[in-house]
Amino acid sequence: MAGFGYLRYQIDIAIPYLDKNQKLPPEFTNLRTAIETNIKTLKGFGGKINEGLSNEESTIIASYHVCKHDTGKPCTNHTEI
Numbered sequence: 741m742a743g744f745g746y747l748r749y750q751i752d753i754a755i756p757y758l759d760k761n762q763k764l765p766p767e768f769t770n771l772r773t774a775i776e777t778n779i780k781t782l783k784g785f786g787g788k789i790n791e792g793l794s795n796e797e798s799t800i801i802a803s804y805h806v807c808k809h810d811t812g813k814p815c816t817n818h819t820e821i
């Protein structure tokens with residue numbers, strides 16, 4: 741399907757750890773599971789923009805990683821959802 745545009749989500753949200761053991765807010769645990777489950781479902785609806793053309797865009801991407809920008813240390817690799 742092409743020629744009608746796309747509803748395109750672009751999300752970048754960093755959840756701060758509560759301590760050095762990478763503890764997340766307890767109330768976030770169930771939400772995280774629901775978010776990741778729904779993102780997987782959402783990816784099933786996704787389509788690449790200009791698929792097969794030289795200007796193809798990768799538009800079915802969702803990942804998370806442990807970000808260390810606040811410490812100056814390297815981030816972990818991205819884990820695909």
Ligand SMILES: [Zn+2]
Nearest residue numbers: 806807808815
């Ligand atoms: Zn990072």
